[in-house]
Amino acid sequence: MNEAMALTIGLPLLGALAATVWPRRSRCIGILTLLGSGASVTWLFALVMRHGEAWQALGGWQTGLSIALHADALSSLMLMLTALVALAVSVYAIRYFRAQPDTSRFWPLWLLLVAALNGLFLSADLFNLYVTLELLGLSAVALTALGGKRESIRAALRYLLVGLLGSMGYLAGVAILYAAFGTLDMRQVGAQIGVDPASEMALLLMTAGLLLKTALFPLHFWLPAAHSNAPAPVSAALSALVVKAGFYLVLRLWSEVFPQAISAPGAMLIGALGCAAILWGSWQALQAQRLKLLAAYSTVAQLGYLFVGLMLLQLTPAGPQRELVFGAVILMALTHGFAKSSLFLAIGVVQQHAGHDRIAQLDGTAQRLPATTFAIALAGVALIGLPPSGAFLGKWQLLSASLAHGQWLLVLVMGIGSLLAAAYVFRVLGHAFGNAAFASRPVNVASEEWPALALGMFATLVLGLGSGWLWTFIEVAA
Amino acid sequence: MNLSNSLLLMILASSLLPGLAIFFLREGSHRLRTWLNMFGALLKLVLVGVLTWGVFQEQSFETRWLLAPGLELVLHADALSVLFVSLSTLLWLVTTVYAIAYLEGSPHRSRFFGFFSLCVTATVGLALAGNLFTFVLFYEILTLSTYPLVAHKGSADSVRGARIYLAYTLAGGLVLLVGAVWLQNLAGPVEFVEGGVLSQLPTELHGQLVWIFLLLMIGLGVKAALVPLHGWLPKAMVAPAPVSALLHAVAVVKAGAFGIVRVVYDVYGIEFSADLGVLLPLGVAAALTIVYGSARALMQDNLKKRLAYSTVSQVSYIALGTAIFGPLGTIGGVVHLVHQGVMKITLFFAAGNYAETLGIHKVSELNGVGRRMPLTTLAFSIGALGMIGIPPVAGFVSKWYLGVGAMQAGMAGWVLPVLIASSVLNAAYFLPILYRAWFRPAGAWPAEHIVHSKRETHAGLLWPPLITASLALAAGLFASAPFSPLEWAELIAQREYLR
């Protein structure tokens, strides 16, 4: 029972090491490792479904002292997201990073990223979360700078500095919590939290630090440059997974550690920032001239939805209503993960065929790559929140919760956000209809186009039509 | 009950699966594509026939699939769904034949027919929706699947027209969504039940219910082209003729009108709606649209635009029928769903023929076309006479029931003048066309495509309008025959008022 969790973290770590030692085999090692850790994630998923949760104290030490690994519904779902997206991105990356210096640099860093993500989702201990968070940040930065362009390095450097500020905030909060409560285990701390100055200070510092890492408006300034200047597979992982890790942490902390300490005005502030993110991000995406910049700003906007959901979660007292909103927020996070990675991979294909990603000159390329254009369409549908994507269901639940709380402003903002998203998605898709030379075959370059298409189908079809079990899963294994 | 559970899914699959398969066909596989299209259409027709028989026998057909807590996908066949589904299926078959002939030699046909099939799947899903959530779901999918059809030609105009179409319909969809979510918050999952489900709610919620009704009507009214939400319809005329035929006879516009019928009868219930006082505003909006649409149609020289405004006007008869309290008004509105569909598609097919064969886009270019293309113009004439309301074409039947229903409901004071004015205006913009076509001498045609045969144009372009024109005629002549649209509408009204 315990091996599943250790394998999930350990396999990518070992893989990273192996890829460093044998650079010629790094692609093979990468794919095998990810398949292996994917299998252990599936195993873990099944275990959690059967037993409700999985728990392990590493090294045999007792709680409070040891590093504990814990898997519940939320962790398992995020691990599943990571495993699937990582696999798809890796398949694409095999062709993308064909040249040698890039290959030997990409795979070790990539596997470290996956290991860090898995570790983050499985940690139950506040300091362990810090370590995995830092590992995640460092590997993400290094991957962003891969490719060596001046823009990428500058963006990566800024990302690093901002990320470090964020982690320091988080660490300061951990220091205060340890000083006040003498333990680092999330559950134990959660049991002792109250409305005292130490808890509030810790809450403020940790949330601020994590918001910096999750790029919530107005702390999002580093994201567009970083995500749009990174290589396509890296951008996919950054937008789909890395910022989600930050959100996951905020969700965890707010639900399990700090619920007593959070005041209604605090939650409303987060919601207001989320609204601002939706509007600002969507507006900027509409103005963007390059596809990658559009996608990056779209991430800023979509994260806003998640934080609006977080606010609704805080406002709803415990009970079936809260479970409903919780599931909706997770569903939106999952859908966005698949949709955004699909979009970035598709953009990567477009960029390699056209040599650029300027939207205004997209005509010929969009019509020569029908499968990729369809992937963009699928991802776009999920970003707008139209059926049959999972985001439609999530949006319905969030609207329902907003109306139940009388928050008409949220309804208005989410509505405008959807329309703006439709505007920028269809601005791109409009280029698929033109009179340039068109392809006679639906799928042109199989191994490049399939990952984007598969991820898009996941976001729009699988999660839209097959996610009824999500809520039962959360109920069983909360 | 296994057959009944899967019959509805099979009906959906009969257009979804061929559609998906067509996407993956190479551009050059004409035969396979045609075969897939026709197979899907015919299969669907057979399955819908089975369904019709079953619903007539009062059998129950239902499929459920839980997507999320409180959000269940429900497919359910009652008399009203069968009416819309059979209309869609029959007209899809005819339009497929037409489209295959119309698009001969043009690019991107796999893409076109793929989305065409998706569009029909969405329409059928909408017709078979058993609750408000499912309806909204398919309503939005319909928007998505029709966008590529409107933009198909790929010119700057087409893409712009498609973008306007999208802006209107997505905004409308959003308003509909908010209304539906709000309603579900108040009343739980809203299933479509004959007679409505909301009359049981406590009185203090009635104010909110009125607001929700407004939101739902706005959301549905965009697709149903209620003034002032109709702006997308003339702009969407940039689409190829088969698309205009499908959108205006069957899919999009009827989806909106069908939604209005559903909300008033099966969500609110006709008696509760009357109690709430929402029927009168709806009727007034419909009346305004009828008159405005006809007036604008008069001013158009472009043939398709004239037909578009005519649609704006005619579809509101359905909304008007819904607003008239009483079985006769209901029958008039519901049966016009079918009649208008059949008549309007004939007109659009004819317009498409004129454009394809002779390059005619304007009314002023129609002089003498009756001699050059007699059969097409005959079909057009039948459709036009039906629009005006001249017996024995079907349009007369709907107007008759609307008029008598209004008299019975005591609303004759303003409904009858609207009906009369509308008929007069219809005559004013259709009769001159007929005069020009039959009695004026022909000039030079803008761009003639010589067809090397004795027929006036391709067979695939000729048969569909003739078929639909005969259907329009038959629906009027044999209105009292069993299984005519009128008989079916009477069945529906019976089930709505007899709770």
Next chain:
Amino acid sequence: MFDTSILYGLLGIVLAGLGLHAAILQRDVLRRILAINILGVGVFLVFIANAYKGPDAAADAVPHALVLTGIVVAVAATALALALLRALNAHQEDADRE
């Protein structure tokens, strides 16, 4: 009685504040990196100050372990930052030469 540990704690907070201030307001990247280091040191000091459990009891070992881990992480992060800065400067020199 004024505990040295409280002094260390306060010093840690002051250092953290100084570091944060400089990290946000300084323009030069190298100074920003140094500022973040100082910020880190400040936070670590706060951690360490808490390890003091009184004149008789042994110091709490957990914060020691945590701070050691933190120092390692900070070193790695600083190294990465400096490497990126060097690469950026190399690009700048190339651009200047042209």
